[in-house]
Amino acid sequence: MLAASCLGGAIASENLRVTIDKNHILRTDRPVETIIVGNPHIADVSAQSNRLMFILRRTSGETNILGFDNDGNVVVDKEATVVPHTTRTGAP
Numbered sequence: 001m002l003a004a005s006c007l008g009g010a011i012a013s014e015n016l017r018v019t020i021d022k023n024h025i026l027r028t029d030r031p032v033e034t035i036i037v038g039n040p041h042i043a044d045v046s047a048q049s050n051r052l053m054f055i056l057r058r059t060s061g062e063t064n065i066l067g068f069d070n071d072g073n074v075v076v077d078k079e080a081t082v083v084p085h086t087t088r089t090g091a092p
Contacts, residue, residue, distance in 0.1 A: 016055060016065075016080040018043065024055040030075050032067035039063040043080050057082045 018024045031050040037043055042061040046054045055065070060082050067076030 016078050018055050018057045018080060018082045019085050020057050020060065020082060021085045023057065026053045026055055026065075026076075026078070027051060028053070028067070028076060031069060032075050033070050034068045035076070036066045036068075037063060038065070042082050055080060060084055 016024055016026070026045075028051050033050075035045045035047065035053065037045055039061065040058075040063075042058055042063040043065070044056040044058060045065060046056055048054065062079065062081050065076060065078045065080055066074060069075050
């Protein structure tokens with residue numbers, strides 16, 4: 001598991017679709033102190049501030065991303081699917 005400090009979040013349980021050759025920006029409403037990525041071999045998170053993260057793709061697959069505040073409350077709960085560029089565009 002990966003933990004990073006100084007992130008931000010509002011509870012959101014949406015699915016993220018991240019293409020292998022691109023990064024995904026995740027902005028949040030409330031500060032998050034800890035981020036955990038279920039499988040860091042699939043995706044990683046880079047904290048730019050306490051409310052701005054970049055989801056970094058590593059390989060195709062599915063994982064989840066959880067963010068917690070200082071009191072241990074969940075403020076980010078996302079499913080992340082990393083797909084090859086050809087899947088995203090429909091190209092062969």
